[in-house]
Amino acid sequence: MMRIGVCIFVVVTAIIPVKIVFAGPQPLQTPEVLENGTTVLLFLLALFLVLLVFVVSYFLRRFLAARLALRVTTVLLFVAAIVAFPLFAIASNSSLKTGISQALIAATVVASGWLVTFLVQEYREESERQRRRIDVQRAVRTEIELHYRDVEDTDWNGLKSRMDADFTNDKAYRPFIPRRERDRYFSVVIDSIDLLSDTQIVDVMRYYELVGRLELMNADLRSENYKEMGTDRKKAMALRFLALEETAAKYAHAAIRSLSNESYFRSFLANKKVSEPNKKGPGQ
Numbered sequence: 001m002m003r004i005g006v007c008i009f010v011v012v013t014a015i016i017p018v019k020i021v022f023a024g025p026q027p028l029q030t031p032e033v034l035e036n037g038t039t040v041l042l043f044l045l046a047l048f049l050v051l052l053v054f055v056v057s058y059f060l061r062r063f064l065a066a067r068l069a070l071r072v073t074t075v076l077l078f079v080a081a082i083v084a085f086p087l088f089a090i091a092s093n094s095s096l097k098t099g100i101s102q103a104l105i106a107a108t109v110v111a112s113g114w115l116v117t118f119l120v121q122e123y124r125e126e127s128e129r130q131r132r133r134i135d136v137q138r139a140v141r142t143e144i145e146l147h148y149r150d151v152e153d154t155d156w157n158g159l160k161s162r163m164d165a166d167f168t169n170d171k172a173y174r175p176f177i178p179r180r181e182r183d184r185y186f187s188v189v190i191d192s193i194d195l196l197s198d199t200q201i202v203d204v205m206r207y208y209e210l211v212g213r214l215e216l217m218n219a220d221l222r223s224e225n226y227k228e229m230g231t232d233r234k235k236a237m238a239l240r241f242l243a244l245e246e247t248a249a250k251y252a253h254a255a256i257r258s259l260s261n262e263s264y265f266r267s268f269l270a271n272k273k274v275s276e277p278n279k280k281g282p283g284q
Contacts, residue, residue, distance in 0.1 A: 133195040141259040143185040148252040156246045167235040182211045203258040207251040
């Protein structure tokens with residue numbers, strides 16, 4: 001995008017000197033007009049010098065000094081692009097008196113300065129917002145991905161069958177499900193959730209809402225009330241917990257995809273664990 005902008009800028013600004021060169025013989029100019037014309041030529045010369053520094057800095061941007069020069073010249077080019085044509089129009093108008101021309105030029109420069117200041121401020125705010133957005137995406141995605149890796153190779157159907165058999169063979173069977181804190185990072189960045197897109201918010205909140213329900217169910221499975229339930233009710237509740245864990249894994253996968261660009265997500269899929277199915281279940 002920057003290269004395209006530079007090319008367009010070079011073409012547009014080159015129109016002015018080309019027009020001056022090929023305009024043909026001009027009538028005798030007054031000293032004021034000659035002075036204004038000289039000002040325009042000096043302005044164009046300075047403009048192309050800035051453009052040259054910009055191009056050199058762009059190709060040497062791996063160095064700190066070059067990156068600083070690139071930022072400075074970018075602002076200068078914005079200013080030049082805004083004031084170039086008004087200044088040329090004012091300077092080439094021989095009917096304007098010198099004082100009026102100078103006043104118009106000064107007004108153009110001041111107005112351009114205000115505009116550039118506004119644009120730079122907006123750019124900085126958007127850049128900061130984009131940086132924060134990337135940080136939130138990375139933090140939430142990392143947390144979800146860590147928990148997804150724990151269960152991605154789980155054989156859910158086999159696990160449910162084995163749990164069903166355990167309840168059938170042992171009426172006092174009580175499954176042990178370890179606790180997991182799956183929203184530590186999310187609880188820190190929740191106030192910045194508005195930085196994400198609507199789709200990302202839906203995918204992320206859907207996962208964490210289900211994770212919260214699972215932790216509450218885990219607490220119920222550890223309670224004395226659960227211990228005193230009948231075998232059928234205990235089995236139904238435990239199997240329901242596994243079903244929700246399987247759904248949470250699907251939600252986690254969708255959230256990771258939503259929070260990733262195409263390159264990262266392809267890498268994520270390529271690094272998928274290749275191992276025997278997890279027979280113990282999530283977190284065990």
